[in-house]
Amino acid sequence: MNRAALFEQIKKKSSYLCVGLDTDIQKIPKHLLDLEDPIFEFNKQIIDATAKYAVAYKPNIAFYEAHGIEGWKSLQKTIDYIPKDIFTIADAKRGDIGNTSKMYARAFFEQMDCDSITVAPYMGEDSVKPFLDFDNKWVILLALTSNAGGKDFQNLGLNKGGELYEEVLRKSQEWGDTDQLMYVVGATRAEALQNIRNIVPDHFLLVPGVGAQGGSLEEVSKYGMNNHCGLLVNSSRGIIYADNSADFAAVAGQKAEELQAQMAGFLDKYL
Template sequence: MKAFEKLLLKNDELKFVCVGLDSDPNKIPGYLLSQKEPILEFNRNIVEATKEFAAAYKINFAFYEALGQKGFEIIDKTLEFIPDDILTIADAKRGDIGNTSEMYAKSVFEHFGFDAITLHPYMGKDSLQPFLNYKDKLNFILALTSNPGSIDFEKQILKDGTFLYQRIISLTTDWNIFRNCGIVFGATNLDELKTNINSFSDLSVLLPGVGAQGGSFEDVLKVFHGQNRKNFIVNISRGIIYLSSEKDFGQLAEKEIQRLNEIAKQIFS
């Protein structure tokens, strides 16, 4: 199954939540630290509790690379917990000169077997082409992110009066020949989302920033529903995986994602 087909399948089931596995040893329940592999056990519990309700899982490479070789082993093992029909995203934000990107793409798509990756476009199309060559995968290209620093570059105005992030959306649409392109658009930018959603064409959309960063899951869904559009997922990390420091963290994660899915059903049904 192609990556975008997995996304559409879950959207048709009115599932739009991407569970972010930003698994930090300093934030997981303390009792897990006595386990042989505490992060892996934490991930296993989260996936088991949420896989019936999740549209995707996003693994943030930073939290695993910091653990060295062990971290890469945890990524491999965590992916084994995730059902084959659920989209897996490597949040690695790659983008480099051609031969380097070829190795990054091979690592993420062939070694690890992820369905999708996050990329930054600022070195141009040739830096992304090795990823785009994987026709069955999805490439989420940073357009307008949810952090305050997005104003430094992404919201710079070009000579034609458009914003840089709008130029990225336009180019990504041109590159979407195999329907394997998407964009990252921060959920904190609700006004910009309303203004630009018609320019997304058939791009898949990954929206971070809900919860701790201030974005509203319900508001984002209403924007997409108002345009009769799916093909998107909303990433939530801390708002799902860190709801408890006790043994009930998995149960609370399950309840929260079920609550979010109920919101989606009310909006889209």
């Protein structure tokens, strides 16, 4: 999916909601555990309930890898089930030397047919470039994350001025363009969004941390939105684990609808 098609979905649904499919077998409703593939069944019902409000889904690959080959099968079925006009993000956080990155890219772009993959940039250009060789596929680089340990390196000051995450934003723009690169910026770091927009004014930002992690959707929208929205705001636990009964999917749909309604208002206000 290219940037124009993604923006069309945002306008069509008045939404920039990404639903995170961090599907933990220990947290899904117990009545699903007797089914042949409880992880896929949970995802299927979540997708059915939220697809009208979401423009992206983001399976966290670790939650599938943990189950070995059966987990990979559940992941593939989930990717295949997501409607084709909805953007898919393999939240894999890969980052290795060129030949290895090339194999990761083939796995997620050719085999699984995901639209994008999250990548750690700290091994430099040759570890990222292989992912950029695929048409209409995206690399989502980790830039400024919201975890406590993110400050250990990302906010280190540089001799020439500025911080390390800022250099990642600047340097990586030499590797790919606004139709290839997005950046991860945690919602709880919303105070940095104005500065980030000065460095990458036209790129999409994937913003996790709204909802259960305490990030403010209004602040993210106010300071992060650009003239083509430029935001994919992720919510995982606040939607998929909002209810643990037989009505879990309906409640997830309600939570997604609530976020979409807020997003519609912010699109009218800030776009």
